[in-house]
Amino acid sequence: MAELPSSDDRFRVPVIDVSHWATSSAAERTALATAVDEAARTVGFLQITGHGIPDRVADDLATAMDTFFSLPPEEKRALCAPPDVNRGYTPPKAEKLSLSLGVSSPEDLFEAFNVGVDGTAHPSSALPTAYFPANRWPAPHLTPGFREAVESWFAHAGGLARLLTRIFAHALGLDEDFFRPCTDRSVDVLRMNNYALPDGETHVERDRMGMGAHTDYGIVTVLWADRVPGLQILGPEGRWHDVLPEEGALLVNLGDALARWTNDRWRSTLHRVLPPTDADGRLIRRRSAAYFHDGNHDAVISPLPGCVPRNTEPLYPPIAIGEHISAKLAGSRALRPNEDATRESARLLTATDTADR
Numbered sequence: 562m563a564e565l566p567s568s569d570d571r572f573r574v575p576v577i578d579v580s581h582w583a584t585s586s587a588a589e590r591t592a593l594a595t596a597v598d599e600a601a602r603t604v605g606f607l608q609i610t611g612h613g614i615p616d617r618v619a620d621d622l623a624t625a626m627d628t629f630f631s632l633p634p635e636e637k638r639a640l641c642a643p644p645d646v647n648r649g650y651t652p653p654k655a656e657k658l659s660l661s662l663g664v665s666s667p668e669d670l671f672e673a674f675n676v677g678v679d680g681t682a683h684p685s686s687a688l689p690t691a692y693f694p695a696n697r698w699p700a701p702h703l704t705p706g707f708r709e710a711v712e713s714w715f716a717h718a719g720g721l722a723r724l725l726t727r728i729f730a731h732a733l734g735l736d737e738d739f740f741r742p743c744t745d746r747s748v749d750v751l752r753m754n755n756y757a758l759p760d761g762e763t764h765v766e767r768d769r770m771g772m773g774a775h776t777d778y779g780i781v782t783v784l785w786a787d788r789v790p791g792l793q794i795l796g797p798e799g800r801w802h803d804v805l806p807e808e809g810a811l812l813v814n815l816g817d818a819l820a821r822w823t824n825d826r827w828r829s830t831l832h833r834v835l836p837p838t839d840a841d842g843r844l845i846r847r848r849s850a851a852y853f854h855d856g857n858h859d860a861v862i863s864p865l866p867g868c869v870p871r872n873t874e875p876l877y878p879p880i881a882i883g884e885h886i887s888a889k890l891a892g893s894r895a896l897r898p899n900e901d902a903t904r905e906s907a908r909l910l911t912a913t914d915t916a917d918r
């Protein structure tokens with residue numbers, strides 16, 4: 562087991578227990594919603610306990626990721642999709658997440674496998690394939706149980722994301738169903754990440770990020786991760802902080818859509834993953850799986866009532882979620898710098914690069 566960094570007294574990701582939301586009294590709901598609002602305004606990340614996702618579902622996901630990522634490179638590469646199709650395999654050193662903010666960097670170390678809502682699986686619902694392309698599954702005889710385990714996690718993480726949008730609506734003083742019309746055809750994607758070096762390589766080059774600094778693009782992300790150091794988030798004071806989920810907790814972070822809806826009252830927090838290394842500079846393997854609950858591609862985000870101070874202009878112009886996500890993915894996957902993320906890139910460029918580890 563890798564050594565964990567010492568705990569950081571100044572910076573904590575708040576722990577929120579959602580187990581009793583459905584049955585709690587109005588006063589209990591208000592207390593929980595107040596804690597969520599405080600975390601969303603200051604940190605932009607939460608640790609969710611009481612989420613009800615069985616350990617077995619997470620264990621099966623981890624096993625499925627091991628099965629897939631240990632396939633020979635040529636089997637994995639056969640599942641690559643073009644950059645504008647956010648599905649299938651991404652080899653190591655192919656993407657640059659910081660280009661989603663328009664900030665240049667070397668290619669990120671991670672390899673990944675993406676699955677999402679498959680529009681072709683439900684022809685009657687007429688979901689546009691540009692936003693709902695077919696999934697690319699590995700052959701079952703090469704990866705027994707993989708698809709079942711991933712689909713099970715996808716359903717559970719999606720259920721938690723939807724519960725969170727109801728809690729978020731409450732925390733923003735809105736009707737609990739406020740986000741439903743913007744999320745009933747949500748373009749959700751699960752990105753399974755593996756931070757590992759190609760066979761034969763043991764050391765990571767200087768300046769190589771596990772995953773470059775970025776904000777998540779949609780409404781809310783449910784993040785399962787190994788309890789191995791690497792993830793850092795940018796605090797409001799402009800310093801990077803190490804983050805490790807507590808045992809059994811799932812990290813959750815807010816994405817750009819919530820920052821835009823709330824005119825930056827809530828934070829779409831910058832985060833990055835350093836290559837996890839031991840004292841000799843050797844990479845320690847780390848896995849994560851980010852479930853992105855992004856919203857309907859044609860939902861237009863404009864600031865919520867009360868979020869824009871009187872006599873000021875909104876910080877962001879209205880935008881359709883699909884258009885926003887396409888511009889971000891064109892940066893990270895197609896390496897065409899996103900020119901439209903000036904607020905986030907300014908935060909990144911003024912961040913202090915030392916972390917408090």
Ligand SMILES: O=C(O)CCC(=O)C(=O)O
Binds near residue numbers: 754777832834851
């Ligand atoms: O690996 C992690 O902990 C973070 C992954 C992440 O930020 C992402 O996939 O967007």
Ligand SMILES: [Fe+2]
Binds near residue numbers: 775776777832851
């Ligand atoms: Fe992320």
